[in-house]
Amino acid sequence: MKYVDEYRDAARARSLASAIGAEVVPGSAYAFMEFCGGHTHAISRYGIEDLLPPAIRMIHGPGCPVCVLPVGRIDAAIALARNPRVTLCTYADLMRVPASKGDSLQKAKAAGADIRMVYSTLDVLAIAAAEPSREVVFFAIGFETTTPPTAIAVQRAAAEGLANFSVFCNHVLTPAAMRAILATEGEEGVRLDGFVGPAHVSTIIGTEPYRQVAAEYRKPVVIAGFEPLDVMQSILLLVRQVNEGRAEVENQYIRAVRPNGNERAQAAIAEVFALRDRFEWRGLGWVPHSALRLRPEHARFDAEVRFGLETPSASDNPACECGAILRGVKRPAECKLFGTACTPESPMGSCMVSSEGACAAHWTYGRFRMPARLAS
Amino acid sequence: MCLAIPALVTELLPNDMARVSLDGVTKEISLALVEGVAVGDYVILHVGYALARLDAAEAERTLALLDEAAMAHLAGTAA
């Protein structure tokens, strides 16, 4: 695949690994957080940590919209799906996320709820148009990458006068989450030297929103492409910034990220959504100005208004360390439930359900690090 | 986060749609979020929408930078 395979090249990986090893200052330790779940997945899937010098520790961030969705929101979606008039459309990622009392969208579907997995909001519009007697609700999740497709769907529904379409909006914002993590750093937070910034969120929002974060907290942010060589090159750039005492925003993903981002997408988001005062994030608690809801003029497409949805406050299993893991304070193996009560077959928290989650990634890829001689 | 993949635009379709190909796997996707996309361009595809046009020149530059970092290191260690 063009523009993909070149960035997975093993020979370049070895050279980059040596280059990183050479730039690491002897005796120093570096802790970088890759914010985005897609980067967590790449690091695990390609075994990047085997190629990094031991001085560098990668901390898995909360950039997985499935992982940070509070249980109460899933409970609300399941309750909605149980309404016999409702067809709930969702991305497949949400199907197995554990809700309260061991329930999940998948279990609700098995019990007869009309829940349909979709690949795109285009599919949801098609279902709504084809089945006018059904109340079609889209369970919207995602950071700024996934928000514009929801915005376009609402605009299309408005233009076409679709009367049976609505959105249960759980879109969240990246810079706000980065701040929330940095704000707790040092208390029980872990020392962070910089961020590997999200690839595709940045195609939408550009590089500017990270400047404030970098300046305020004096941490470098390198926006990294999605492929393993991108991640390694970004780590090299972060090491350099730390060594040189810089705290800048650098764009490694120049082939897809422009400084201003995608203005068309930003306009669509602004037209459809407004900022919530605050939103509860699993693991981070209540974070101000970190999430979106539909604007009042689009209230008829807002499932929370249309169905009078209440989000019950639900808590996680007290022993579940998803919160600490999402903040980078604990590692998966340090959670008492990891590997015992909490496994991919019986996930306790969403860090284990989503393949982007730190616990799932560790389970699937990293439980046993190979001896050095096998990796060479 | 966000699973997105570079895909080649093979055909422009009505209603702001396009057909793209990934190594022969084709799909109809929306161009509602991008402008000025032509057949032969690569776009970043996420949940059925093009999010950005991939800049071929910048892609080349990225690979060149990768190689430069590697070369510089090798030169440095060639003592």
Place this chain on the structure above:
Amino acid sequence: MDLSHGAGGRAMAHLIADLFQAEFGNEYLAQGNDQAAFDVAGGRMVMTTDGFVVSPLFFPGGDIGSLAVHGTINDIAMAGARPLYLTASYILEEGLPLADLKRIAASMGRASRDAGVPVVAGDTKVVERGKADGVFIATAGIGVVPAGLRLSGDLARPGDVVLLSGPIGDHGVAIMSCREHLSFDTAVLSDSAALHGLVAAMVARAGSGLRAMRDPTRGGLAATLNEIAQQSGVGILLREAAIPVRPQVAAACELLGLDPLNVANEGRLVAIADRQAAPALLEAMRGHPLGADAVEIGEVVEDADHFVQMITGFGGGRIVDWLAGEQLPRIC
């Protein structure tokens, strides 16, 4: 298809005669009894049973009928055995178009004849609308093992090699391409095939070097290798760069966020073999149309944790785990 077709009366007799006997046409079914009688070859025999519930019923490269024949034959063949006879039992949903059933029966008949393994007994039942996904097929098969050959999943030993007969992921991607709301277009065909000819070539050439064989169906290569590792109490180490995946299959998996290692195959086999026998086995495999792309993909190692690990194409290491449930596409 309506309920009278399963009730044992004239409608059923016609159905059986018209559709099944016409398509499967062999001396056993022609006798019209509820059972088939044959002489036993003597020696060690194997028997298997399988159920087929695939949806959609018709997919690029096959259908539930051909899949049922291939899958059952393959279960027998993985023991190194020569398949002899099959049976097929149909649970038909009321409302299933007769044209579909005829198409399935024709496909099964063809697959059975091409493989040289007759369907010698069968049964049909009809259930109410909504109680079966169009049609479910349950099969049984028997075969005979060549003297002296004993293959089993618990016989893998450190030092053995892992051989794969061809590219992975074709069947799963072909099925997914039919799923509503995943709509992508691809030329990928299911790899559904009967492997007993390939197996016979391998056994003839270097049977004594074989330890175990298995076809990586549901759960893909990852599930199969983990099963064997557990059964044998060993670890397995793979090299990603050696594992063949067709470009379109790789692309479809990228699009949906799937890992080809977890995607189903229906015409591939994995063989664990003594290292010394590997060159001969690979030569035998490559000489057969279904093994043209056969390759060594890894080795069996000591490992108290029984992990299947892989050196990635990128150079790092990772675990290749069993999946908890069905692999679902992801946006994240």
